[in-house]
Amino acid sequence: MKTISNLRINLKVPRVYLPVLLLATCLPIPLFGFSSFFVFVLTVTFFNISYSSSWNLLAYSGQASFGHAAFLGIGGYTTAIFTIRTSIPWLGLLLGAMASAFAGILVGLTCVKLREWFLALVTLGFSIILVAFTRELDWLTGGVHGLAVPSLLPSVNHYYYGMLALTVFSIFIIYLILKSKTGLAFAAIRENELEAKATGIDVVKYKLLAFTISAFLAGLIGAFYAHFMAYINDQIYGLDYSFLPIIISVIGGIGTIEGPIIGSALLRFISEFLRIIEPWALKIDPVVILIYDKIEPLVMGVILVAVIILMPKGISPWLRKYLMPKR
Amino acid sequence: MTRPLLLSVEKVTKSFGGLIAVKNVDFQVEQKEIVGLVGPNGAGKSTLLKIINRFYRQDTGTIMFEGKDISRLNSHQVCRMGISGTAQIAQAFPDMTAIENVSIGVLFGKPGRTSVNEAKKKAVEVLRFVEFSENKMETLAKNLNIAELRRVQLAKALATDPKLLLLDEVTTGLGHLEGERAIEIIRKIRLRGTTILMVEHIMKVIMGLCDKVIVLDHGEKIAEGTPKEVANNEAVIRSYLGESSDCSK
Numbered sequence: 001m002k003t004i005s006n007l008r009i010n011l012k013v014p015r016v017y018l019p020v021l022l023l024a025t026c027l028p029i030p031l032f033g034f035s036s037f038f039v040f041v042l043t044v045t046f047f048n049i050s051y052s053s054s055w056n057l058l059a060y061s062g063q064a065s066f067g068h069a070a071f072l073g074i075g076g077y078t079t080a081i082f083t084i085r086t087s088i089p090w091l092g093l094l095l096g097a098m099a100s101a102f103a104g105i106l107v108g109l110t111c112v113k114l115r116e117w118f119l120a121l122v123t124l125g126f127s128i129i130l131v132a133f134t135r136e137l138d139w140l141t142g143g144v145h146g147l148a149v150p151s152l153l154p155s156v157n158h159y160y161y162g163m164l165a166l167t168v169f170s171i172f173i174i175y176l177i178l179k180s181k182t183g184l185a186f187a188a189i190r191e192n193e194l195e196a197k198a199t200g201i202d203v204v205k206y207k208l209l210a211f212t213i214s215a216f217l218a219g220l221i222g223a224f225y226a227h228f229m230a231y232i233n234d235q236i237y238g239l240d241y242s243f244l245p246i247i248i249s250v251i252g253g254i255g256t257i258e259g260p261i262i263g264s265a266l267l268r269f270i271s272e273f274l275r276i277i278e279p280w281a282l283k284i285d286p287v288v289i290l291i292y293d294k295i296e297p298l299v300m301g302v303i304l305v306a307v308i309i310l311m312p313k314g315i316s317p318w319l320r321k322y323l324m325p326k327r
Numbered sequence: 328m329t330r331p332l333l334l335s336v337e338k339v340t341k342s343f344g345g346l347i348a349v350k351n352v353d354f355q356v357e358q359k360e361i362v363g364l365v366g367p368n369g370a371g372k373s374t375l376l377k378i379i380n381r382f383y384r385q386d387t388g389t390i391m392f393e394g395k396d397i398s399r400l401n402s403h404q405v406c407r408m409g410i411s412g413t414a415q416i417a418q419a420f421p422d423m424t425a426i427e428n429v430s431i432g433v434l435f436g437k438p439g440r441t442s443v444n445e446a447k448k449k450a451v452e453v454l455r456f457v458e459f460s461e462n463k464m465e466t467l468a469k470n471l472n473i474a475e476l477r478r479v480q481l482a483k484a485l486a487t488d489p490k491l492l493l494l495d496e497v498t499t500g501l502g503h504l505e506g507e508r509a510i511e512i513i514r515k516i517r518l519r520g521t522t523i524l525m526v527e528h529i530m531k532v533i534m535g536l537c538d539k540v541i542v543l544d545h546g547e548k549i550a551e552g553t554p555k556e557v558a559n560n561e562a563v564i565r566s567y568l569g570e571s572s573d574c575s576k
Contacts, residue, residue, distance in 0.1 A: 181434050181443055188431050191420035198380060198414075200406035200436035200487055 019258050023168055030157040039156050043163045045268045047225050048248060050167040052260035054217035055245035057174050060183075060255045061210035062190030063111065066120040067127030068218055069241035070107070071100040075219030076226035076236055077134065077141060080149040083227075089152050093223045100219020101212050108211030112204045127237045134234040146233025149226045159228045166224055170217050175257055177213065186210055190255070247300070251307045253314030262315050270303065271296055330357040332394075333522050334379070334410075334491055339388030341371075341378055348374040349385070350546040356491065361513075361523045363537035363554070365530070367566060370543040372526040373415055376493050379524070380412055381405050392491070406436050411484040412493025415526075417476040417500070419483075421469035425459060426450045428468050429482045436487025453482045457512050474505045478512075485516065492516065494525040498532060510536065534558070542566070 023046075030039050055068045078099040079092030107126050111119045134141045141147065153159050177183050185206045188196040197203050226232045235241075245260070252263030274296050281288045311318035334356040341349040349371040356362050364372045377383045379390060381402040389398045397405050411432070419428050429450035434441055441449070454464060457478045463471065468479060477497060484492060497513070498506040510532055517523060517536075527533050533540055533554060540557040542550040544566040550557050557563055 179443070181446075184427070184431060184434060184443065187423065188420050188435075191422055192418060194382070195414075195418045195420065196431070197402040198382070198406060198411070199431050199483060200403050200411075201431070202403050 019171055019261050030160050036156045039160050043160045045264050046163040046167045048264035049260050050170040050221045052245035052248040053170050053174055054214050056249045056260055058210055058214040061186035064120050065123040067123035067242050068245055069237050070127035070130050071215040071218035072222035072241055073236040074100040074103050075222030076232045079223035080147045080226050080232050083150050096223030097216050097220035101216035104211045104215025108208045112207045127242055131234045131237045146231060149230050149232055151230055152227045247304055253316030256316045259314055259316045270299055333358045335391040337389045339385045341374055341385045347546050352548050354541050356524055358522055359520055360538045361517055361536055363533040363540040364526045365533055365540060366543035371546040372543055373495055376495050376526055380410055380493055406487055407438055409490035411487040411489040413480045413484050413495055415495040417473055417480050419468040419476055419479055424465050424467055425479050426464050428479050429453055429486050432483040432486030453486045457482045473500045492521050492523045496526055
């Protein structure tokens with residue numbers, strides 16, 4: 001008979017070491033003298049990873065946000081306005097994250113009783129309301145013209161490391177949460193909300209907690225991203241930013257730690273690959289230039305559909321199913 | 328023999344739309360008692376259990392547990408107070424292992440703090456108590472069969488250290504042998520001193536286990552007493568078998 005000690009008791013949480021190791025290998029890249037464009041592209045990829053991870057944490061608790069850009073934007077605008085008005089560097093990041101977390105509580109409060117589509121629509125509506133506010137309050141937000149955000153760091157290499165640190169930080173925080181008691185509560189609520197309630201889990205409390213943490217991280221990332229881009233306008237609340245983490249997580253694997261990394265890397269690889277082959281494509285037929293900018297969304301769309309059909313849970317769970325022993 | 332009162336249901340009524348599922352039901356459960364709730368399909372047995380564990384809110388009436396009014400509390404609150412149970416349709420967290428399922432009960436179902444690792448050890452103990460097979464401890468709940476799932480569910484409920492265990496048709500969907508073993512486990516639970524309120528439609532199960540039986544029909548309590556008394560009760564026979572005049576024909 002097996003004893004407790006040789007029963008393999010571990011949580012079904014993806015190992016964090018692999019993602020962190022992977023990101024650690026990115027450490028020396030700027031030192032190799034790649035073009036700053038390449039470093040820029042990688043920085044944006046890190047942004048995608050950390051931002052998607054924050055969305056994914058919310059998804060892990062069974063809640064889908066279709067307006068996560070709202071939190072990104074609140075973080076970005078808060079730090080932009082604060083830094084412009086007070087000239088105090090760095091503090092804006094924290095304020096942005098906190099403002100976003102606060103918004104997360106508010107949205108969460110309206111959403112905890114809603115499910116699936118309704119929840120998704122409320123979050124989407126929230127981000128649309130913010131666009132309207134941002135445009136109207138132009139004495140504060142610069143209206144449609146947006147704001148030039150003061151830079152925090154001297155070069156793109158510095159931002160590269162900043163974004164990398166932020167990504168590792170987010171992933172690590174999320175990992176700690178998922179392997180804790182709170183993570184089990186999130187999973188239980190996602191799996192079966194009624195049963196979770198009957199087993200003593202305060203569903204409202206944990207759903208709100210998930211919203212708050214997710215919004216905090218998204219706000220922090222959004223704030224740093226605003227400084228990195230040196231500019232912010234109402235597009236940050238747009239559908240592009242709201243759907244980015246959804247597409248990335250669906251491709252990589254919803255509710256997994258490594259999912260956003262796989263998803264972001266794949267999307268980035270495809271988009272860079274298309275950019276690289278553009279000259280050849282044009283050589284074959286110059287008319288291609290007329291449609292070339294439509295090819296990327298087309299390819300992304302095809303990949304998204306293919307992943308959903310072939311690996312409905314995403315690439316990461318699909319890989320794990322084939323690489324790891326069955327339970 | 329008067330034992331201290333654990334649960335007291337007073338004049339509880341619940342209707343769904345125009346359908347009255349439970350009508351003005353009163354009953355009491357004393358400590359360390361096994362009470363059976365029987366009645367034909369649609370009599371309101373499961374509804375009554377779901378009102379007690381706060382899945383449903385009653386329209387009128389109060390429910391007292393250990394002298395406290397729980398009529399306004401939520402499921403998770405009454406679970407932490409000591410009311411926990413299994414549902415008629417075996418439910419679980421499908422993408423979690425048996426151990427994880429039960430450890431949720433240990434972690435959240437009772438007051439006090441436990442670490443995740445301790446909870447898992449406790450979960451293994453409880454799973455062993457309900458005679459869950461050793462080599463399926465790490466199996467995901469969605470890959471378990473119904474008998475195994477019922478045990479996980481029972482273990483999950485027991486893991487919260489309930490004072491009152493609500494069992495809703497534990498033998499449903501089980502084969503004869505599995506059913507017998509389930510009854511053995513209920514006997515074992517009783518030896519631990521846990522009070523049980525169970526819904527069951529197999530009279531044999533009720534007869535062998537319960538101290539007291541409450542019979543519901545069309546949402547109303549029609550009889551209450553020892554299994555023997557109830558089995559000989561006119562009204563009960565009528566509700567189960569139809570009018571006696573029909574039988575004589």
